[in-house]
Amino acid sequence: MTFYELYGAPPSVRASAPGRVNLIGEHTDYNGGYVLPTTIPQRTTVELLPRPGGAIRALSIDVGQPTPFDYVVGTESRRGRWTDYLQGVTWVLSKAGFAVGGADILITSTVPLGGGLSSSAALEIALLRAFREAFSLPIGDVQMARLGQQAENEFVGAPVGVMDQMACTLAGNGEALFLDTRSLEWSVVPMPASAELVVINSGVAHSHAKGDYRMRRAECEQAAGLLGVAALRDLDAGDLPRVMRLPEPLGRRARHVVTEDDRVLAAVEALRAGNVASLGGLFYASHESMRDDYEVSIPEIDLLVELARATPDVYGARLTGGGFGGSVVMLARPGRGRAAAEAIVAEFAARAGKAATVLVP
Numbered sequence: 020m021t022f023y024e025l026y027g028a029p030p031s032v033r034a035s036a037p038g039r040v041n042l043i044g045e046h047t048d049y050n051g052g053y054v055l056p057t058t059i060p061q062r063t064t065v066e067l068l069p070r071p072g073g074a075i076r077a078l079s080i081d082v083g084q085p086t087p088f089d090y091v092v093g094t095e096s097r098r099g100r101w102t103d104y105l106q107g108v109t110w111v112l113s114k115a116g117f118a119v120g121g122a123d124i125l126i127t128s129t130v131p132l133g134g135g136l137s138s139s140a141a142l143e144i145a146l147l148r149a150f151r152e153a154f155s156l157p158i159g160d161v162q163m164a165r166l167g168q169q170a171e172n173e174f175v176g177a178p179v180g181v182m183d184q185m186a187c188t189l190a191g192n193g194e195a196l197f198l199d200t201r202s203l204e205w206s207v208v209p210m211p212a213s214a215e216l217v218v219i220n221s222g223v224a225h226s227h228a229k230g231d232y233r234m235r236r237a238e239c240e241q242a243a244g245l246l247g248v249a250a251l252r253d254l255d256a257g258d259l260p261r262v263m264r265l266p267e268p269l270g271r272r273a274r275h276v277v278t279e280d281d282r283v284l285a286a287v288e289a290l291r292a293g294n295v296a297s298l299g300g301l302f303y304a305s306h307e308s309m310r311d312d313y314e315v316s317i318p319e320i321d322l323l324v325e326l327a328r329a330t331p332d333v334y335g336a337r338l339t340g341g342g343f344g345g346s347v348v349m350l351a352r353p354g355r356g357r358a359a360a361e362a363i364v365a366e367f368a369a370r371a372g373k374a375a376t377v378l379v380p
């Protein structure tokens with residue numbers, strides 16, 4: 020269905036934003052450390068036509084909704100549906116003092132929904148970009164990322180950090196975002212032409228993931244407290260001997276965070292130098308640290324990483340995201356990513372009896 024077929028007029032604004040995947044820097048964000056997400060080719064697109072009054076009509080092709088959802092700006096209310104993201108955006112804009120009028124909206128997306136590639140931030144940022152353009156709102160990019168996060172935190176009710184919104188606002192196609200989650204200092208680093216991004220979803224999701232995530236956060240706080248630092252970010256490799264004197268499993272938890280921060284810094288250097296072999300090695304090291312020290316991997320994810328290691332066209336692979344299921348991110352020889360991923364998925368099906376999916380490329 021086109022915008023014209025739906026609303027009887029063409030859109031005047033078209034805006035979009037990409038999904039993202041974290042290359043390296045896992046469980047570092049709530050420890051004040053570094054992360055390195057990159058955008059994926061898939062995007063969410065918003066077409067919009069302003070109309071008089073404050074009424075919004077919106078339809079998203081990808082949620083199978085038959086008719087547009089409508090509401091009036093200023094009367095937003097949470098319903099536990101996708102429309103919370105849209106209402107959250109107009110709510111947060113109004114709250115920040117930006118005047119938003121009525122509009123007809125059509126949303127299309129190639130980012131898999133709920134697959135860990137941040138379709139939520141892609142939707143928020145595509146909407147914010149469309150409103151910014153349609154109503155000439157003076158919003159800077161970092162402010163836009165924070166507005167998206169605020170909509171998701173305060174309106175949708177999801178306690179997410181700002182990484183996803185920063186990544187899909189600030190990093191362009193084929194770029195990674197090096198972000199210091201404490202100071203929010205950031206820089207954009209181009210992905211080397213010598214590596215192709217691959218993401219495979221294991222199809223496994225553990226129901227206890229939320230509880231285990233909370234437990235890891237609590238362990239990090241406890242470790243930081245015992246070591247007398249505000250956050251594990253404040254430690255470096257020189258502190259590892261005293262880190263490892265902490266009671267089990269706190270030492271290993273903290274060691275993951277300290278070494279992972281170092282791996283992000285090394286990965287940024289490797290990216291800048293176009294050294295994909297070194298980058299690949301850092302991916303494997305990060306995976307081992309998540310598996311053995313942080314204990315957030317699962318056998319299916321470990322199998323995918325091992326299959327990747329046995330694939331000559333793959334430089335490196337690791338669990339991406341919080342863990343206990345989810346996806347594996349890999350770097351492959353350019354032009355060989357799809358074939359390598361399909362071979363890995365086929366072997367995974369044979370060995371694990373489960374269907375993994377290639378999300379990128």
Ligand code: ADP
Pocket residue numbers: 063079080081082100101102104126127128131132133134135136137138139140142
């Ligand atoms: P992720 O961000 O990892 O994809 P989330 O659970 O954070 O997963 O966000 C997914 C939710 O965001 C969907 O269930 C839906 O409510 C909303 N959403 C994302 N993209 C779209 C879209 N294109 N159309 C409608 N809703 C969307």
Ligand code: MG
Pocket residue numbers: 137138139140183
């Ligand atoms: Mg999300």
